[in-house]
Amino acid sequence: MFIDIPRELESALIDRPLPTWELDGSFLAKSTIERYRTELTATARFEETTAKLRHALTGEGGGYAVLRLGNLAKTLRTDDDRFLRLATAFATEVAAVPFSPFPRWPLWKDIGVKVDKDPGKSSGIGYNAFHMDLVNATLPPDYTTLLCVRPDPLGGGPSILSDAHAAVTRLSENNRALLAESAYHYGTFFDLFGVGEEYKPFPILDGSDPGEGFVRFTAKMLERSRLGQAHADAARELAAELVRGQVSFMLQPGDYLIVNQRRFLHGREALHSGQETVPVADRRLLLQLFLRAGVGDGPAA
Numbered sequence: 001m002f003i004d005i006p007r008e009l010e011s012a013l014i015d016r017p018l019p020t021w022e023l024d025g026s027f028l029a030k031s032t033i034e035r036y037r038t039e040l041t042a043t044a045r046f047e048e049t050t051a052k053l054r055h056a057l058t059g060e061g062g063g064y065a066v067l068r069l070g071n072l073a074k075t076l077r078t079d080d081d082r083f084l085r086l087a088t089a090f091a092t093e094v095a096a097v098p099f100s101p102f103p104r105w106p107l108w109k110d111i112g113v114k115v116d117k118d119p120g121k122s123s124g125i126g127y128n129a130f131h132m133d134l135v136n137a138t139l140p141p142d143y144t145t146l147l148c149v150r151p152d153p154l155g156g157g158p159s160i161l162s163d164a165h166a167a168v169t170r171l172s173e174n175n176r177a178l179l180a181e182s183a184y185h186y187g188t189f190f191d192l193f194g195v196g197e198e199y200k201p202f203p204i205l206d207g208s209d210p211g212e213g214f215v216r217f218t219a220k221m222l223e224r225s226r227l228g229q230a231h232a233d234a235a236r237e238l239a240a241e242l243v244r245g246q247v248s249f250m251l252q253p254g255d256y257l258i259v260n261q262r263r264f265l266h267g268r269e270a271l272h273s274g275q276e277t278v279p280v281a282d283r284r285l286l287l288q289l290f291l292r293a294g295v296g297d298g299p300a301a
C-alpha cells in the first residue's frame, strides 16, 4: 500500500510547476482539475503511478494508500504551494474532487498538536480511536487524506488503519443486527458544505456491499455519546475487531495517506509523552484534504 514515485517522474514533476488552483464554492474548480490533468498526463510514468494508486484504493482488499512524496517535499519544501499543488493533482487522479466541508477553512486544513485539547480528538495528544471523518453527515467524504509535513519529533503517533467490512464479518449475527439499527449518534453538525445533512441517529451498518456503503463508525462514540447498553456492547465488539485487524505505520515527511472511507477506518496512536516541552513550530503537523468521488460530472454534493 506504499507507493513510491519513480525517479524520472520526480524530476519531471520538479521541472513542471502547476498553476495556482481555483475553487468553485468549496470544491476544486473543474478547470483546475482539467488543467492539472493535461499538465501531468504527458509526464513519463505519471499514469502508471496513479493507476497503482487507484488500484490500492479501490481494488480487491484495498482501501488505503501512502504515496511517498518525501523527495518532492524535500526539494519543493512542504510549506511551498508548489508542493501542495502537486499533492492536490495526485488527489484528483483518485477520480475525485477535492473539497473543504468547512466554509471557514482553506482547502487543506492544518492538523497540528494542541496539548490542551480533548486528547482523543483531532489534534489532541492521546490515542485517536478508529473512526471515519464526518461520521454524522448523510454523505461523508468518500476519501479522507492526510499529508505529513512533520512527524512527532519525540517519535510517537503511528497511524492505524483497519478494513471495516472485514471487521464486521468477524462479528456475531446478533451484533451485526444491533449495528444495523438506527441507534447511534456522535458529535455536533454545524455549518458544513458538501456532505449532506446531519444524520442522527444513524445505523452503523446499512446492508450495502463492501466498497459501496460506509461502515458508519467512530469508536469515539463509546466514550462520548449516550448509547443503550446492547447497542454500545455491539459497537465495542466492532471496535475490538478493528483493533485486532489493524495495521500501523509511522508517516514520514512528505508521506500522503489516502483512505477510502467506504472501506477502511483510520486513527492514530498516542503521541509520545512530553509534547508540552516541544515548541509549537516543531510539533507534528499534518494537512488534511477531503475528496468527493465521481469526477467528470463535476462536484457531486
Ligand SMILES: O=C(O)CCC(=O)C(=O)O
Pocket: 111, 121, 122, 123, 128, 133, 146, 159, 266, 267, 268, 286
Ligand atoms: O492525527 C492523525 O494522524 C489523524 C487525525 C485524524 O484522523 C483526524 O483529525 O480526523
Ligand SMILES: [Fe+2]
Pocket: 131, 132, 133, 144, 266
Ligand atoms: Fe480522521
